[in-house]
Amino acid sequence: MFGLMQDYPLTIDRILEHARHVHSRQRVMTLLPDGSLHTTTYGEMYPRIKRLAKALVKLGVEPGDRVATFAWNTYQHFELYYAIPGAGAVCHTLNLRLFPDQLAYIVNHADDKIVFIDGTLIPLYERFADQTPNVQHYVLMNAPKGVETKLPNVLYYEDLIAGSDDDFEWRSTDERMAAGMCYTSGTTGDPKGALYSHRSTVLHAMAANQMSVLGIGERDVILPVVPMFHVMAWGIPYAAPMAGAALAMPGPHLKPEPLANLIESQRVTIAAGVPTIWNALYQEVKAHARDISCVRSLVVGGSAMPRSLTAAYESELGVNVLHAWGMTEMSPIGTVNILRAEQESLDQEARWDIKASQGIPVFGVEVRIVDEEGRELPWDGQSMGELQVRGPWIIKQYFKRDVAPESFTADGWFRTGDVVTLDPDGLMTIKDRTKDLVKSGGEWISTVELESAIMGHPDVLEAAVIAVPDARWSERPLAAVVARPGSNLTEQAIMEYLSTRVAKFWLPDRVLFVTEIPKTSVGKFDKKTLRRRYAEGELS
Ligand code: ADP
Numbered sequence: 001m002f003g004l005m006q007d008y009p010l011t012i013d014r015i016l017e018h019a020r021h022v023h024s025r026q027r028v029m030t031l032l033p034d035g036s037l038h039t040t041t042y043g044e045m046y047p048r049i050k051r052l053a054k055a056l057v058k059l060g061v062e063p064g065d066r067v068a069t070f071a072w073n074t075y076q077h078f079e080l081y082y083a084i085p086g087a088g089a090v091c092h093t094l095n096l097r098l099f100p101d102q103l104a105y106i107v108n109h110a111d112d113k114i115v116f117i118d119g120t121l122i123p124l125y126e127r128f129a130d131q132t133p134n135v136q137h138y139v140l141m142n143a144p145k146g147v148e149t150k151l152p153n154v155l156y157y158e159d160l161i162a163g164s165d166d167d168f169e170w171r172s173t174d175e176r177m178a179a180g181m182c183y184t185s186g187t188t189g190d191p192k193g194a195l196y197s198h199r200s201t202v203l204h205a206m207a208a209n210q211m212s213v214l215g216i217g218e219r220d221v222i223l224p225v226v227p228m229f230h231v232m233a234w235g236i237p238y239a240a241p242m243a244g245a246a247l248a249m250p251g252p253h254l255k256p257e258p259l260a261n262l263i264e265s266q267r268v269t270i271a272a273g274v275p276t277i278w279n280a281l282y283q284e285v286k287a288h289a290r291d292i293s294c295v296r297s298l299v300v301g302g303s304a305m306p307r308s309l310t311a312a313y314e315s316e317l318g319v320n321v322l323h324a325w326g327m328t329e330m331s332p333i334g335t336v337n338i339l340r341a342e343q344e345s346l347d348q349e350a351r352w353d354i355k356a357s358q359g360i361p362v363f364g365v366e367v368r369i370v371d372e373e374g375r376e377l378p379w380d381g382q383s384m385g386e387l388q389v390r391g392p393w394i395i396k397q398y399f400k401r402d403v404a405p406e407s408f409t410a411d412g413w414f415r416t417g418d419v420v421t422l423d424p425d426g427l428m429t430i431k432d433r434t435k436d437l438v439k440s441g442g443e444w445i446s447t448v449e450l451e452s453a454i455m456g457h458p459d460v461l462e463a464a465v466i467a468v469p470d471a472r473w474s475e476r477p478l479a480a481v482v483a484r485p486g487s488n489l490t491e492q493a494i495m496e497y498l499s500t501r502v503a504k505f506w507l508p509d510r511v512l513f514v515t516e517i518p519k520t521s522v523g524k525f526d527k528k529t530l531r532r533r534y535a536e537g538e539l540s
Helices: 012-022 042-058 075-086 100-110 119-126 157-162 198-209 236-243 256-266 275-287 307-316 348-355 447-455 491-499 527-535
Strands: 027-031 037-041 066-070 090-093 112-118 137-141 154-156 178-183 193-197 221-224 246-249 270-273 297-300 321-326 333-336 366-370 385-390 414-422 428-433 438-440 443-445 460-470 474-483 510-513
Touching: 012 042, 012 075, 012 198, 012 236, 027 075, 027 256, 037 042, 042 075, 042 157, 066 075, 066 100, 066 119, 075 090, 075 112, 075 178, 075 236, 075 246, 100 112, 100 178, 100 193, 112 119, 119 137, 137 157, 154 157, 178 198, 193 198, 198 236, 198 333, 221 236, 221 256, 236 246, 246 256, 256 275, 275 297, 275 307, 307 321, 307 348, 307 447, 366 414, 428 447, 438 460, 447 460, 447 474, 447 491, 460 527, 491 510
Parallel strands: 027 246, 066 090, 066 112, 090 178, 112 137, 137 154, 221 246, 221 270, 270 297, 297 321, 438 474, 474 510
Antiparallel strands: 027 037, 178 193, 321 333, 366 385, 385 414, 414 428, 438 443, 460 474
């Protein structure tokens, strides 16, 4: 016998309808390119989004078509997050930090029909526009009429809205329809497309709002520094209006100073981004005595949050750090580090030890670890293996069937490529990625832990560890380190510091001082580039 409750479709338009009725006066602020603050509300955006969706249909957009965005975090980008899926199409966010050739590959692979572009990004797209001949229209946002551009078939965002009306029925009729798409940043190979459905997006947003996940509420002002082209800004543009929270969008202003201004002036309560951003913001706050204590939760993920940075935020700035782990293929939230009640009474040092881990699985994300033969390993906090996941917002296949089928197991789990331990209470700790591990004399060395240990040294700004070939041990760790300007950091000082913190065989064979660690398009340490530079003798 089946239950007798309604089959209510979980479509993205439901989030907007809810916000429009219940949270219509809640604000969405945007730092525009000229530095001024634009303010609108969910209620004001609602008819604009309907007009936009109708305009897309008039332009010939059919259900399932891909419509791309090439844009910063702005209210217009938010409007597109609803208008495109509301028109039955797929909102494909392009990562503007990728190389032109990669971007052209992605636009063509996705077969994008229309591209919405921020005015400041026109020159960036022009660099590869001749390689994307199938795009039918370019719609310019935040750009003056008649702006000079080589892009063909140009339209203007506000013209589209003005020339349309809001008498429009949402075309998102089935929760299984595709709604959004994001390509991986290609850290470990060609970018691959993850195609989110309405259902996966709505369920993910509901999960994000839970108290034991991001805990977003109607009194929050959320600053997504994580770009809207990086896994849908971790789902925040869908979670916030669902919970009735305000948004503070940084636009193109991602430097620490304007971010600190935005936090102070808008009394931001939740800010989300990768560790690189928070490292830079910390330097700014300390150097200029800024007060960001209004932030009650600093959400950090994308790569491991160094323990020392968590300690600095919590003890010096009064900002609670919420360490999370996820992937493009997981919409992205997988685990969140929420301290359990009994851990609240631990001393600070013990709490920071726990917070260096990636947290416990969110309801909806099932996890298991397996060894190289595919055998399941115990949750004992010791056994290291590849993490596999399944759940309603986790990918079952990449966009286009032939892309990386080896990422999925025969019994329907997704292989994350992360090497982790799970403790008996489900606390997950990332040790490495399968492709970054250092195997020395038959033993694994965790580059993630070694990096975190080195970054604990007060004179170290950043550190990345890679494996280099070694005749005796097969591989040995090498550390690339950025020293704090003005310090007299030496290799010996780092070794001494590490000697009481990691096993002896973990000590890097060499420490190379560099001016900067190369970063990927989403701000992670780019070890592929580091390894190549080392192999080509550029680092010595
Ligand atoms: P890409 O795979 O191209 O780097 P993603 O942004 O999807 O793009 O990255 C997902 C990966 O980032 C995870 O598999 C994991 O290796 C890493 N990652 C994400 N969050 C964390 C975290 N909190 N700590 C350590 N690694 C993380």
